[in-house]
Amino acid sequence: MDRTFYFCLPFTISPMLSAILGGAALATAIGAAGYQTKAATGQWYGRTFIGLRPGTKHLALTYDDGPNDPYTLHLLDVLAKHDVRATFFLIGRYAKHRPDIVRELAQHGHVIGNHTLTHPSLIFRTPARIRRELADCQRVLTDAAGEQSNLFRPPFGGRRPAVLRIARGIGFDPVMWNVSGCDWKAPSAEYIERKVTRQIRGGDVILLHDGGHKVFGADRSRTVSATDRLITRYHGEGYNFVTIPEMMRKASPGNRTSASG
Numbered sequence: 001m002d003r004t005f006y007f008c009l010p011f012t013i014s015p016m017l018s019a020i021l022g023g024a025a026l027a028t029a030i031g032a033a034g035y036q037t038k039a040a041t042g043q044w045y046g047r048t049f050i051g052l053r054p055g056t057k058h059l060a061l062t063y064d065d066g067p068n069d070p071y072t073l074h075l076l077d078v079l080a081k082h083d084v085r086a087t088f089f090l091i092g093r094y095a096k097h098r099p100d101i102v103r104e105l106a107q108h109g110h111v112i113g114n115h116t117l118t119h120p121s122l123i124f125r126t127p128a129r130i131r132r133e134l135a136d137c138q139r140v141l142t143d144a145a146g147e148q149s150n151l152f153r154p155p156f157g158g159r160r161p162a163v164l165r166i167a168r169g170i171g172f173d174p175v176m177w178n179v180s181g182c183d184w185k186a187p188s189a190e191y192i193e194r195k196v197t198r199q200i201r202g203g204d205v206i207l208l209h210d211g212g213h214k215v216f217g218a219d220r221s222r223t224v225s226a227t228d229r230l231i232t233r234y235h236g237e238g239y240n241f242v243t244i245p246e247m248m249r250k251a252s253p254g255n256r257t258s259a260s261g
């Protein structure tokens, strides 16, 4: 099974364990299929971008669930200090509330992606609702800061073939991640740094959060300082931080980590 860190558990659920728990091959298959709907690097349900071939000296910082006040702006200061551009997957309803922060992100050269209007899990939503979530979010982002990227990250990483098909059908490019800082529950910046550094192998897409999908204003101070520490550390090791579109451009078919290139 792909290594995955979406759940940020100290272990991954093995097929063997599923078999024991389920007691039948069918249950195993269903369990694995359900698992794949959220496994960040799983590719059963369609190709998603999760980074470059291991060993590449590029890293992409990505932030979900913003814009958020004041942490998105604090993050902008840290990124500007290091002259690093990142990719932000914004929630439409927060962007509508704070279009000024969306404009700040765009003006500083960061890439803005779509994380739906209201952050529902799309796994059990109708095609009409999925299209509406994406289109309405994109309209808010465009109203705030002009035309944005066509990048899309499903809330909770949840997806099924139809979600990706519908998103692609209306022109979006799904982006997941292969490294998670587990920062929504982090007790400290050091914890986030440790989580990330244990998973880095080069060419990674790193998932962090500048906001919280449950409430606007979630405390992301630890993510802000972890970002400062991670950039300092990896710049020192000769890594280059890039946005997702920059990383995609570097991704020749053989240099891209996904099922079908």
Ligand SMILES: [Zn+2]
Binding pocket: 064, 065, 115, 119, 155, 156, 213
């Ligand atoms: Zn989210």
